[in-house]
Amino acid sequence: MRNAFCNVLIEMARQDERVWLLTGDLGFSVLEPFAKEFPSRFVNAGVAEQNMTGVATGLSLSGKIVFTYSIANFPTIRCLEQIRNDVCYHKANVKIVAVGGGLCYGTAGFSHHATEDLAIMRALPGMVVAAPSDALEAAQITRLAITTPGPFYMVLGKNNEPTVHANPPMLNLGEPLCLNKNLGEIALVSTGTLVSEVLRAAEMLKSSGIEARVLSMPFIKPIDCEKFLQFLDGCRLVLVVEEHTAFGGLGSAIAEILAEASLDIKFVRIHLPEFINFIGSQKELRKMLGLDAHSIANRAMTLLTKN
C-alpha cells in the first residue's frame, strides 16, 4: 500500500511540478524513489511534525501541493493545531498521509495505535478523510488527493495487505463502494484494510446460506449519503466494523446518516475498546478483539437469528 502510494505520487509529480513530499523522518525503503527523482521537491523535515505541517502550509500558500508523511499518530495528533489553524483555516493544499492505520503497528504498543485518527481528522473543518482498503484504492485516492483542492487526510496500511479489488475501482470523492451485488438483508460496512476481513466474513456467511452486502467506505468524510442509502435499500440490519474506538469514526458517521434519514433499520457496531493494554500483531489483535472474519461472521449470524 505504501509503495502504491509512492508510485502514484511519482507518476503525478512527473506531470505536475507543484507536487512536493515532506516526511517526518520516516519512509525508509518506501520514499527513496521519490526523493531520488525529485530531490528539489522532497524534504525530510526531521522529527518535528509541527514544523513540518507549518512548512507544508507555507509551501502550499506559495502554490504547491504538499504531502506530509509519517506513521500512526505523528502526522496528525502530534501537530493537530497546525493542521486546524494553518492547513484547514487557509484551505491549504496539504495532503496528510499516515502509514499504519488502526492496529497496524500492533506490537509497537499504545503510542503507535492509530485508533482515534478518523474521528479527530473528521472533526476538522474542510478536511477530506480517506482510508483505502487496499493498494488499488490507495492509488486512486492518491490521485484524488492531488486533484481535490484543499486539506486531505489519507490513512494507509503498511505492506502486503490482501487485495480487495480485482481491478482498479472507479472512485469518486465521498462515494461508498458496494463490493458484492446482492440483496441480503444485512449490510457489513467497513473502511480501511479491515474491509478484507469483512469480505471474508461475507464469504463465510454465504457458505452458511446467508447473503450479506459488503460496503467499503474509502471516504469517511465526505460521505455521499444518497448513494450510501441506495446501497442499503431493502436491508434491515447494518453492521459497522471498525478498527477504531466507538467515538467519532465510521460508526458514528453512519449512525448520523441513519438517524437523519429516519430509517427503520437496525444498527450495530463492532469497534475497539478505548484502551488496549496488551500487544500483538494486527492479525492476532483483530482476533482477540472480535474484528477478524470469523468473529464478524459469527456476530452477524447471531444478530440475524436474534432479530
Added chain:
Amino acid sequence: MTIKLSEIEYPSNSLDLAQQIRIHAIKMVAQSNSSHIGSSLSMADILAVLYMDVLRVDPKQPDWPERDRFILSKGHAAAGLYAVLALRGFFPMALLKRFCQEGSLLLGHVSHHVPGVELSTGSLGHGLPVGCGMVLADKREEKSHRVFVVLSDGECDEGSNWEAALFAAHHKLDNLVAIVDANELQGFGRVDEVLKLAPLAEKWRAFRWAVREVDGHDHQALKTLLNQAPFEPDHPSLVLAHTIKGKGVSFMEDQLAWHYKSPNPEQLSQALKQLGEKR
C-alpha cells in the same frame, strides 16, 4: 508631513506612521473594549519601518506574486497590524472602526480574510514554520522575495519555533527574517520569571541564525538593519528587537495589566494626548 488622499491623511514617513498606528490601535481597542494594546504599542515602530521602508508590497494588488511576505506570528496584536495595513491603503480606514465588533471581518486575532494579511494567527508558535515553507518554495525556484515574521518573546517558549529554527538554518533559508519583539513581558508575568529565555541572542546563534540586536523603537537603526538582511549568506536572520510593552503611553509602559485592560474614556484621551493626536 502627510499626503492628502481623498480626505484621509496617509503618513509619509515611518515616524508618522508609527504614531498613527498607535493612535488607531488604541482607539480600536478602546472602542471594542478588547485586550492586547500593550502588545500593539510594543511593535508599532517595527511595523512602521517594515511597511514604510522595507517591505516590497503593493496595497493595490495584495496578491502580487513578487511581493515580500509578512507574517505577524503574535496574532493577538491584531489591532496594530490592521492599523498599519489600513494606513498603507490595503483597505479603507473606516473599516478600523469595526475592529472586534459584532459580525466584523476584523477579528480580535489576525485573519487572512483581511486584505494584506498572509496568515491567520492567534495561537502562538505558528508563524515561523509557515514562513519557512514560503521561503523554501521561493528558494527552490530561485526567487528572491523575503519573508518577515514578527514573534513575541513569550512566544519563544513554544517548541514549534525551535523546530523551525533548526529547519531554517539547515535549509539555509537566508530570505527568512524573524524579528523578536522582546518586551520582556508575557501573559502572566515577566519573561525572566515565567520561563527564562536568556541568553536569547545566544540561543538563536547556537541554532545557526545570523543575529543582530537593536533598539526596537529606533527607526533609523531598524531601517538600516532590516534592509541589510540577509545578514550572512546561507543563514536565516534574527533581529532581537528590545522593546517596551505599551511604548508611547506612559501609564501603559512595561505594565502587565495593559496586556488585558482596555482604556476607559479618560485614559483614552490621556493616551491620545500623549501621542500628540491633532484632532
